[in-house]
Amino acid sequence: xxxxxxxxxxxxxxxxxxxxxxLIISRLTIENTASGTxxxxxxxxxxxxxxxxxxxxxxxxxxQLVNSVAVADLVKKEYAAAGLTAGEIDTGAVIITGxxxxxxxxxxxxxxxxxxxxxxxxxxxxxxxxxxxxxxxSGAAAYxxxxxxxxxxxxxxxxxxxxxxxxxxRAIATACLNVGGHLIEFEPRGDRITYLAEPARKVLKACGxxxxxxxxxxxxxxxxxxxxxxxxxxxxxxxxxxxPLTRELLMTAPLNCGPALTKIMISxxxxxxxxxxxxxxxxxxxxxxxxYGPLLGLALREKAEAAGYILESPLETVxxxxxxxxxxxxxxxxxxxxxxxxxxxxxxxxVLSPFTEMPDSPGGxxxxxxxxILRFEADDTGAYLALSLKGPRxxxxxxxxxxxxxxxxxxxxxLGGGRPLILIIEDDCGKxxxxxxxxxARNSLEVLCIDQIAVxxxxxxxxxxxxxxxxxxxxxxxxxxxxNALG
Numbered sequence: 001x002x003x004x005x006x007x008x009x010x011x012x013x014x015x016x017x018x019x020x021x022x023l024i025i026s027r028l029t030i031e032n033t034a035s036g037t038x039x040x041x042x043x044x045x046x047x048x049x050x051x052x053x054x055x056x057x058x059x060x061x062x063x064q065l066v067n068s069v070a071v072a073d074l075v076k077k078e079y080a081a082a083g084l085t086a087g088e089i090d091t092g093a094v095i096i097t098g099x100x101x102x103x104x105x106x107x108x109x110x111x112x113x114x115x116x117x118x119x120x121x122x123x124x125x126x127x128x129x130x131x132x133x134x135x136x137x138s139g140a141a142a143y144x145x146x147x148x149x150x151x152x153x154x155x156x157x158x159x160x161x162x163x164x165x166x167x168x169x170r171a172i173a174t175a176c177l178n179v180g181g182h183l184i185e186f187e188p189r190g191d192r193i194t195y196l197a198e199p200a201r202k203v204l205k206a207c208g209x210x211x212x213x214x215x216x217x218x219x220x221x222x223x224x225x226x227x228x229x230x231x232x233x234x235x236x237x238x239x240x241x242x243x244p245l246t247r248e249l250l251m252t253a254p255l256n257c258g259p260a261l262t263k264i265m266i267s268x269x270x271x272x273x274x275x276x277x278x279x280x281x282x283x284x285x286x287x288x289x290x291x292y293g294p295l296l297g298l299a300l301r302e303k304a305e306a307a308g309y310i311l312e313s314p315l316e317t318v319x320x321x322x323x324x325x326x327x328x329x330x331x332x333x334x335x336x337x338x339x340x341x342x343x344x345x346x347x348x349x350x351v352l353s354p355f356t357e358m359p360d361s362p363g364g365x366x367x368x369x370x371x372x373i374l375r376f377e378a379d380d381t382g383a384y385l386a387l388s389l390k391g392p393r394x395x396x397x398x399x400x401x402x403x404x405x406x407x408x409x410x411x412x413x414x415l416g417g418g419r420p421l422i423l424i425i426e427d428d429c430g431k432x433x434x435x436x437x438x439x440x441a442r443n444s445l446e447v448l449c450i451d452q453i454a455v456x457x458x459x460x461x462x463x464x465x466x467x468x469x470x471x472x473x474x475x476x477x478x479x480x481x482x483x484n485a486l487g
Contacts, residue, residue, distance in 0.1 A: 006031045007467055009090035009474075010050075016071060016109060017097045019158030019182045019269055019291070021058045022319065023078045025051040025089075030467060051082035055318060058100060063195055066100060068112035075116050086116050091464055091474050097130045097157065128252065131155065131174040135164035138267035139315035145169030151263045151312065152237060152255075156270040156300065158182030158291070159197070161233050165257040173257035177236055178249040179203075179229045181270045181293025184211075188290045191216045191283040199249055203228055206245045219283050223299075226292055230299035234307050237261055263310045266300060271317035273297025274304075343420060343448055344473065346384060346463045351424065353388045354410075358403070360393060365406025373414055384419060386461065387411075391427030391451075400429065404436040420446040424461065424475075427451060450475065 011026045029046030059070035079085065094113055134155035135141055144151050144166035155162040159180040165173040183200035186193060193215050196204075204211055207225050211217065232246045236255050266274045273294045280286045286295045304311055354372035359365045369387065387407065392399040407423070408415075415421055421437065423430070430451030437447050450463070450473055464474040 009467065010084070010088055011091050012089050012093075014075060014094040014113070015097060016058060016066070016094070016100050017157050017269075018100050018160070018180060019058060019293075020318070021056045021071060021074060023051075023053040023075060024049050024319070025078075025082050025084065028091075030472070051078070051084075052319065053078040053081070063197075066109055068108040071109055072112040072116060075113060079116070091476070093476060095130060095133065097160070097162075100159070128174040128176070130160075131162035131164040131176060132171045134162055134267055135166055135171065135265075137316050137319065138265055140164070140265045140267075140312075141166045141169050141171070142315075143265070143312065149263060150257070150259065150261065151265055152257075152261050153265045153267060153314070154233065154237070154300075156180060156233065156266060156268040156296065158269060158293070159199075160251065161236075161268075163236060163255050165255065165261065167257075173255055175236055175253065175255040176251040177233060177246070178251055179233055180268075181296045182291040184225075184292060185290050186217075186283075186287040186292070189284040189288055191218070191287070193217060194290075202245065202248055203232075217283070219280065219286065222283070222286065222292055222295065226295045226299045227303070229296060230303045233300060234303045234309075237264060237304075237309065238307070261309070263312055264304060265312045265314045266304075267314045267317050269293060269318045270297045270300065271314065274301045274311065275313055275317075341466055343446060344463055344465045346422070346448075348383055349386045349422060349461050349463065350383045351386050351388050351461055355389055358390070358393050359406070360402075362402055362405035362409055365403060366410035369407065369410025370413075373410075384422060385414065386422035386424050388424045389426070391425050391429055392433070395427070395429060397432075400433055400436055401440075404433060404440050408437065408440060415445065420448050422463075423447075423449045425449065425451040 007030045009028050009030065011028050012023065013026070014023045015021065027046075027048045027050050029048075031046075053074075056074055059067040059074070061067050094110065096109060131153075135153035138153050138155065140151050140153035143149070145168055148168065150165065150167045150172075152163060152165045155164075157180050159178070159182060161177045161179050163173075163175040163177075164171050178199040183197040183203075184193060185195035193211055193213050196211065196213060203225055207228055209221070209225065228245070232243070232249055235242060235246050236250070239255055239257070239260070242250070242254060270293045274297045278294060278298050280295060280298070286292055288294070301311065352369075352372045354368040355365075359368060373385070389403075392403040407421070411421060423433065425433065428451050430449040434447045434449030437449070438445060441447075448463070462476045464476075466473050
C-alpha cells in the first residue's frame, strides 16, 4: 500500500507574558519532498495561522502569583472561538516569558494547561528560546535569509528585552536584558506609582531617584528613567564594554555575534511605539495602559537611530513571540527512524551531549558516556535521558557497530532499570543504528533512535507520536542554552 506524501497537523502556540497572554492556532503541512527513488525527506512545507486570539492582560492574583485557573479559562474560550477541542490539537508549545517565568507558581500554570493542550503540546520557558521564537515570528529570520543580511531582532515586552541575531535564516546569537515596559506600574492615565519591580529599582538607583509606591512622577522625571533603560537596550547591540547597570540587568551572557550589527528589528508590545510618530504631551498620554511602554518605544527609536542602526519594520510586533511559538516550535525527525509507537509521546527528556569528537573505540565511547551520566545523576531528577550525537565516525557499517557497542557499554547501568535507550542523531542513520543496537543487546531492549535532528545544547526535548504513517516524529526543543544555529 502506498503511503501518503502529505499530512496536515494543527499546532497551538500560547504565550503567557509579563503583561499579556495570547494564543494562535496554525495548520502545518508536512510533505515528502524527496523524489520517488530517493530516501523520503519529510519537511514542513506550509504554515497557515487559522486563529488569532484576543490579546489579554495576563491574569494575576498579585504581583507574585499568576492566576493559572484564569489562564486556562482564556485558553478554553479561544479554543471555542476557533471551533476546536483540545483533542484536535496535534502539537505546539506553551511558552512562559519575561517576568512571568519567574513567578513562583509557574508550575501551576503548566499543570492547569496540561489537559487543554491536546496530545503533544509542550510547556517551555527560557530567555534564549523566547528570543529565537520572537525573531522568527517578527520576520527577522526570513529577512536575513531573503536579503542575505545579518539582522538583530529585539523583542521588548513587559519585563524583558530578548535579542536574537539571524544570518541566512539561522539564529547565531541570543541574549536577554531585564528591561521592559511594565516594570513600573501607574494608575491608568495617572502619575501615581502602584508597583515597582526589582529591576526598575536598580535603574532608579542608577538615576539617583528613590521612588516608592504611592509617589507621583512627572513626565520629565519618567523620561529620564526610560532613556536610561533604552540606552541599556541599545548598549547590548554594540557588543562592547558594558556599563555596570547594563551588566546588572543582563540575564544571560552578553550578545556575541562577531561583526558589528547595522540592521535591527524591534518586536513586542512596546514596538508599535517605535515605528509610529508618537509624541506624548502628558503623563496620561504615556500611562494609558498603566505602564510606561509607549514612552520606552519612543526612547528606543531615538537611541537606536542616534547609534546609527537602521530600523527595519517587523511583520509582527506584539504577536511576534506567539506566532513564532505556534508556527516554529515543531521540528521533524528524519525518515530513517527506529521507534516503537507505544513508547510515545515522551515529555521532558533530558538531553546529554557526551562527545565533542567521536572516540574511535567502544571503550572510549563508553567512558565519555559514563562520565556525562555521572555528571547528570548528581542532580538525580529521575527523568529519562537521551544521548545527542552527530553520528558514527563514518557511515561504514563497521563504524556503526563500534558506536553501538560503545553506547551499550556506557549506558549499561542506566538501562538496567528497564528504561528505554533514546538517541537523537544528526546524521541520517537512525534506523540502521537502532537495529544494530537491538541486535547487539544481550537482553530485551527498547530503543528509540531518531535522526536528522541537531539538538546541540538543548536541555530537554519532547517527542510526539509518529506522523506520516510512522515515518517521522515531531520533536520540540525546550529551554535552550544557546549554542548551535537553529533553523
